[in-house]
Amino acid sequence: MTRTKVCGINSREELDAVVRAGVDAVGFVTEVPVDTHRKLDRDETRELVDETPPFVTTVAVTMPDDDDNAEALARETGADAVQVHNGVGASGAARHAKIVERTEFEEPSDEADAVIVDSTDAEGAGGTGEKTDWGAAARFVDKTALPVVLAGGLEPSNVARAIRRVEPYAVDVSSGVERNGTKDDVLVGNFVRGVDDADAV
Numbered sequence: 001m002t003r004t005k006v007c008g009i010n011s012r013e014e015l016d017a018v019v020r021a022g023v024d025a026v027g028f029v030t031e032v033p034v035d036t037h038r039k040l041d042r043d044e045t046r047e048l049v050d051e052t053p054p055f056v057t058t059v060a061v062t063m064p065d066d067d068d069n070a071e072a073l074a075r076e077t078g079a080d081a082v083q084v085h086n087g088v089g090a091s092g093a094a095r096h097a098k099i100v101e102r103t104e105f106e107e108p109s110d111e112a113d114a115v116i117v118d119s120t121d122a123e124g125a126g127g128t129g130e131k132t133d134w135g136a137a138a139r140f141v142d143k144t145a146l147p148v149v150l151a152g153g154l155e156p157s158n159v160a161r162a163i164r165r166v167e168p169y170a171v172d173v174s175s176g177v178e179r180n181g182t183k184d185d186v187l188v189g190n191f192v193r194g195v196d197d198a199d200a201v
């Protein structure tokens with residue numbers, strides 16, 4: 001069964017919509033040093049974490065500059081997992097949460113519980129809507145013992161093909177289920193159905 005994370009949730013309305021659609025995890029982009037319409041501060045993330053129902057995993061997606069900052073963010077948001085980039089902050093956040101670490105198809109730090117492969121912009125941020133190299137992702141899934149989360153340019157029309165090609169532990173989407181910068185009920189529902197279709201084969 002492939003898990004589904006919808007990332008970049010920034011309101012109660014979006015949270016309710018994606019939980020209704022049946023996703024396994026919700027991502028909150030928290031205090032990243034880049035310009036994104038999805039960005040929350042840690043108090044806003046904490047509120048949404050508290051409003052997330054049981055059995056839905058909460059993920060604070062962040063780009064900390066050191067372990068202390070990551071540790072405080074993990075503790076203060078109360079998220080189940082923290083997503084860091086290239087290992088920075090992993091040891092700090094690991095005191096309070098599971099670690100999902102973004103790497104360039106390389107083994108992550110020892111603290112990582114899962115690896116995310118994603119397309120990034122010039123500042124190293126995700127949420128680009130650009131497709132990740134599925135061939136490289138599939139080779140990485142074969143190579144690593146850790147669960148691999150496939151992100152980057154996924155959408156309802158390509159998620160089933162991506163799952164069949166890469167066989168990831170989970171898929172992660174943001175731009176592909178947005179309309180005018182907001183998560184869209186129909187697109188989220190179609191995305192979840194795409195995941196179910198791939199798993200049914």
Ligand SMILES: O=C(O)c1ccccc1N[C@@H]1O[C@H](COP(=O)(O)O)[C@@H](O)[C@H]1O
Binds near residue numbers: 151153
């Ligand atoms: O979404 C953002 O704005 C963001 C900012 C900084 C770091 C990570 C971010 N998002 C991550 O990118 C993936 C995939 O996004 P997309 O589907 O290609 O738009 C998203 O799930 C987040 O993990």
